[in-house]
Amino acid sequence: MxxxxxxxxxxxxxxxxxxxxxxxxxxxxxxxxxxxxxxxGWGVVFSGRTLRNLRExxxxxxxxxxxxFETWDNVDVLLRDSKISIRGNDFSGIAxxxxxxxxxxxxxxxxxxxxxxxxxxxxxxxxxxxxxxxxxxxxxxxxxxxxxxxxxxxxxAGRNKYIWYGTRRLFHGLTLTFREAAGGVFAAHSYKFSEGLSTFIVECDEQTWRRAGLDRMSDAEARAYLGRVFAQDLAGEELLSNNSRWINFxxxxxxxxxxxxxxxxxxxxxxxxxxxxxxxxxxxxxxxxxxxxxxxxxxxxxxxxxxxxxxxxxxxxxxxxxxxxxxxFERAAEHVLMEPLPFAYSLMTRSTRVDLESLRRRDPAFIAAYEEAASRAARD
Ligand SMILES: Cc1cc2nc3c(=O)[nH]c(=O)nc-3n(C[C@H](O)[C@H](O)[C@H](O)COP(=O)(O)OP(=O)(O)OC[C@H]3O[C@@H](n4cnc5c(N)ncnc54)[C@H](O)[C@@H]3O)c2cc1C
Known part of the structure; x- marks a missing residue:
């Protein structure tokens, strides 16, 4: 042929x-x-199953x-000042x-x-x-x-605006961070994909994006603005651009x-x-x-x-x-009103491919804490 x-x-x-x-x-x-x-772009992720297909x-x-590869098993969820780690996931990242x-x-x-x-x-x-x-x-x-x-x-087209950056701040594990600014929510999807770099994708709804002035900012201004929104998470490292631009999925x-x-x-x-x-x-x-x-x-x-x-x-x-x-993610502004544990649970089960029992197998301690918080909330 x-x-x-x-x-x-x-x-x-x-x-x-x-x-x-x-x-x-x-x-x-x-x-x-x-x-x-x-x-x-920067890095991409693979699951364990994909790798078996590649080997064959x-x-x-x-x-x-x-x-x-950079491999990890934790998803870290950061909401306000709380960080919840969910173990037992099987991912790898590569540039x-x-x-x-x-x-x-x-x-x-x-x-x-x-x-x-x-x-x-x-x-x-x-x-x-x-x-x-x-x-x-x-x-x-x-x-x-x-x-x-x-x-x-x-x-x-999806409703949110998003942009694909890199950073020298190393996020060990898939890290999903939610920060409030300009009257809305900015979500960052980040993970380390090489010894010195992480992917850092930011998304927010269009109204928040406009209110923040991101529609009028240059590339450097937008990176500086988001650097301030995620200041705690980036720990002084800047966001890096690679033909990065705002798009709708x-x-x-x-x-x-x-x-x-x-x-x-x-x-x-x-x-x-x-x-x-x-x-x-x-x-x-x-x-x-x-x-x-x-x-x-x-x-x-x-x-x-x-x-x-x-x-x-x-x-x-x-x-x-x-x-x-x-x-x-398009409804993140509603979800962030939840307490951290139910928020993390909702995030982990959002696609319905992962449910309570599969999460219990991956990370029994997380599900025990989630169930305890749920029954405490029901009692109060
Ligand atoms: C923000 C973001 C994050 C992502 N994160 C992940 C992730 O974590 N994990 C993951 O698996 N995937 C991720 N993806 C998706 C991933 O990048 C794509 O799904 C993947 O690259 C698809 O591969 P492809 O070969 O079909 O297309 P592409 O990688 O887009 O390749 C198409 C190629 O065709 C070339 N081309 C186009 N037109 C012409 C032409 N007329 N003549 C010659 N060449 C041409 C282009 O230059 C390009 O090299 C992400 C995508 C985005 C936007």
Missing amino acids: RINVIGGGPAGLYFALLMRRSGVAREAVVYERNPPGATF ADEVSHRRITES RLKLLNILQERCAEVGVDLRFNTKVEGIDALARDCDLLVAADGVNSVVRERYAEDFRPVLT LLVKNERWSRGNVVLLGDALHTAHFSIGSGTKLAIEDSIALFRHFAAGEEVPAALAAFERERRPVVEEYQRAAHESRVW
Whole structure:
């Protein structure tokens, strides 16, 4: 097979790697508009289960990725002056750039033709020139736009504004911090992803954002303002920008996942709110699933149909959980009125994928304290 891939993010690189390494693709070309060292954002997280899938799919890149990992088992919830730690979770963080560099290197080793600094515009010609065209060109996919009549995308913007920063302050564990300012609530999602850096994503509702004047501030002013809002948490470390800008989360769904020999993959196909940290995982698991159908010898139309049948229910379940999680953060101003323990419990169970019993297994002490606080509140 000859495959063309548009987009050298996790989805495109991982798919090309598996197709070439196995010899299923005789030729695999990845077109990436940016140079190899460029990326947006800071770190990304993976769960333990995702890592097992990566090990089965390609042991070499799995080893290189896990060597660069920061791992933790605690979620720390900071509300007002209280900090509650919930143990027993299984996460790892890695710099997005490091992950891409590992996949780029591995692609080069197995003979993928990586063409950086190449922005694709002639999509029709590229589709004609191969057996399979993979559109792994991210949340604002031009391929999805070009064939919108076939894919029938449904795009919905979230209500909150958010921005993706980094910081040298090291947050050991996934740390969710809530601070009140400008008459509203600012939430920070932070975690260490390398020896010296943490991701620090800030979100708030649009009214709070405007009242704070963030709509009119320069990048430096916004970082200084949020540095003051989260002064206690950042302990003197500044927020770092990397083309960081305020956006609204964009939920992407598609009625059809492929047309002819063109298939959408990763964020081009679907997004899930960053508060459940699954975007990269879903992108890579898409690649593994699609590859397996080709490795089983299926022809292009059958493989694309089987890929959609297999992955659609999984993706829809993540999107449902991510939706619950997003809405929880959009209503943070109501939730912060709770006491810290019920607040932490509500936060941990927001997506409904985690319930009382699974939390009890992860961290019995947390659930004992939560139940004791609940029965005390019922008595009073
Ligand atoms: C604030 C924030 C936090 C996140 N946190 C996490 C997290 O903790 N964990 C997690 O798993 N995920 C996280 N994600 C999501 C994650 O970044 C994406 O889900 C993931 O990168 C999707 O991979 P992809 O390969 O589909 O797309 P992308 O990584 O977006 O890659 C698409 C690539 O296509 C290229 N491209 C686009 N158009 C063209 C063109 N015309 N020609 C050539 N190249 C093109 C782009 O340059 C880009 O390199 C987060 C996202 C955001 C916004």
